[in-house]
Amino acid sequence: MSEPTLGPRLLTVEAVLLALAFAVAHTQSPLYYSNQNQYLLHAAALAEHGHLAGDWLANTADPTPLFSRLVSGAFATQPWLIQPVYFALLMSYFLVVRWLVVMLPWFPDTWLARVGFAVLFTAAHAGILRWLSVQAVGTDYPWYLQSGLAAQYLLGPGLQPSAFGVLLVWALALFAHGQPRLACAVAAAACWFHSTYLLPSGLLVAGFVGALAPTRARIAVQAGAGALAVVAPVLLFTFRQFDPLDSASKEALSTLANVRIPHHCVPARWFDLVAGLQLAWIAFGLVLARRVPFARALAIAALGGVLLTGVQLVTRSDALALAFPWRISVLLVPIATAVVCSKAASRLSETRRTQRVVLALLGALVAGGGAVAALGLGYRTVDESGVYEFVRRTAKPEDVYLIPTAFPKVGSGRGAVSNTFAPPPRAKEGTNQIPVDLQRFRLATGACVYVDFKSVPYAAPEVQEWHNRMTFAADFYSRTQHNLSSDEVALRARGITHVVAPRSRPFEAHYLDEVYADDIYIVYEVR
Known part of the structure; x- marks a missing residue:
């Protein structure tokens, strides 16, 4: 059947509508859920929320000061404003992944391929499917298609500093679209929101530079230097406030890595069969996209993460564990999912029946997201x-x-x-x-x-x-x-x-x- 050609305006409308559908289907937590209770505290204290300006923890060194300054504006007016900000971030994530996959050589510029990809990628993130997985088998298996190793992730349940790891996806898409200098700068900018991205951003920039160096050495040097200039203030701040190389920090690093967050820091705690399957999923996605320049950059970044993880296993360094060399997986896993979804979408048969099925599935995912929110199927806590x-x-x-x-x-x-x-x-x-x-x-x-x-x-x-x-x-x-x-x-x-x-x-x-x-x-x- 013939495929109608859409103009730029209609393509934009289509993209925005699909991004809205993705954000609704993904769902988000109510305010003050999980890690928000740590990362919103300094912002709340800055805005004089309740009596928190006198709280001990609120007066300790803030690890994410830029995020706290931005969010304090919401606390000063209406904390609920945090919710639409995260909704917009979800839409941004979908839009940039969509922008990335159009660079894959097998992906056709057709309505069915675009919407088919949206359905498959949304399904990998959909709240209702995650809830159904828990009901059926007791485990949230779809989560492993979007999360990285060691219980780390880009998006998560709600707004927190790590959600700005979406900037890494933007960097990858910019690189794929021939803007390596801007890509490196954007990758470095993710560190401004959370210094936990220092190593993953560095690995991604190294991947960009390594992919460019053989043919465009001058641009590679410029892009790398630009990233270093962007990230330099974050490095200075981090080492000044939380110097991990100071001998006096050894006990504190051990406390954080082995007492507070061993599920993020100790490979023996987080590596299991599912983590191994996630690594296989990453490899599968990289093999599928092996002829694409951005995949070569990702392969270099992944290799760097593997090598540094090996160093951590040998040295048992708490400082390196807290730098999370395996955190690059929070980018690699969802990108592998996007590559696989794009491959599947490109093979959908161009029939009216297929179009109706695709639209019905998308509607079901959106309705499911609404049900999760309306019925409180997710993000449940004890009634306190x-x-x-x-x-x-x-x-x-x-x-x-x-x-x-x-x-x-x-x-x-x-x-x-x-x-x-x-x-x-x-x-x-x-x-x-x-x-x-x-x-x-x-x-x-x-x-x-x-x-x-x-x-x-x-x-x-x-x-x-x-x-x-x-x-x-x-x-x-x-x-x-x-x-x-x-x-x-x-x-x-x-x-x-x-x-x-x-x-x-x-x-x-x-x-x-x-x-x-x-x-x-x-x-x-x-x-």
């Missing part, structure tokens, strides 16, 4: 609204809450999973899960917290202080007897004014007055 509402109404600037927290006993777990569409997770021995109880306490109430396990600083002295606070809290909640004057003195010495306890383990102490209770928690005030 009662205690949050009480604290939000009663908290004063000088109040500091001690909440139940402990070092999780999860040391034997392997692999990386997503709980986004699973029931509220609980830390269990033998898994890689960490406790998330009361993780929203700060942002949901605006009250100051003494310490929690989920949110952590990164400067060496502050990591040590966090560990000391965690040790105190873990010891306090592990004991069965608290009616000692030394406990009262210890709480007062730390400025703690309120203690939150699980309803199942109430405290009996002469210095604690119960001021609130529900089915899950009790709040005590220190006399």
Whole structure:
């Protein structure tokens, strides 16, 4: 059948509509979910959200100051504005991947190929399919088509600094479209939002330079120099604030890598059969696109990641582990998915029946995304609204809450999973899960917290202080007897004014007055 030719305006409208469909089908979390509870804290404090300007963690060195400055504007007006910003980022991600795949030699410029690709790529990210996977087999398998190794990812459930890794995809697309200098600069710009992209961006720029060098050496040097100029301020800031080479940082690096985020840092913890299959998926995508220049750049970047991972395995360097040489996979996996989807879309038969099926599938994915949002099928947490509402109404600037927290006993777990569409997770021995109880306490109430396990600083002295606070809290909640004057003195010495306890383990102490209770928690005030 004949294919109608669309003009530039209609092509733009088509692209935007498909991007809207992708963003709706992808879905996003409500505010204050998962890592947002760490990365939005400094922004909330800057905007004087509640009493967080006095919170200890909010006054530690901010690892993502540009992100915090930008997001503080939303907190100063309406925190909900964070949601449309992330929606726009989702659309941007889809549009740039679409722009990239048109450079693949097998991809035809037809309506069916474009929409067919959109359906397949959207399906790989669709919230409803991820939810169905959890319901059917207990694991979110579609997640592995878009996430990288070691539980790391570009997009994730909502707006956080790592979501600006989308700039790496933009860099790749710019390179594919013959703009290597701008591509290197954009790759380096991702580091401005999160310094965890320093090594992945460096590997990608090295890939660009390596792919250019044999035939366009001068441009390769210029592009590499431009990237270095863009990233130089981030390097200076990172080494000044969080110098990983300082001997005094050794203990802090070990704490971060082996206690707080071993599921990101210790290959023995995150590498399993699924991770091996993801590596095979990356290789498959690179082989399919092997004759395309951007694939050669990706192959160089992937090789660099493999070599540095090998160095980390041999040296067991915590500093290198925290640089995440395997994080380049957060770009490689979704690009491999895009390449495979484009290959499949290019082979769709040009019939009206196929067109109707493709449109029906796209509509189903969009409707499924709406159902996830309307019915609360994803991003579920324990209902802690009662205690949050009480604290939000009663908290004063000088109040500091001690909440139940402990070092999780999860040391034997392997692999990386997503709980986004699973029931509220609980830390269990033998898994890689960490406790998330009361993780929203700060942002949901605006009250100051003494310490929690989920949110952590990164400067060496502050990591040590966090560990000391965690040790105190873990010891306090592990004991069965608290009616000692030394406990009262210890709480007062730390400025703690309120203690939150699980309803199942109430405290009996002469210095604690119960001021609130529900089915899950009790709040005590220190006399």
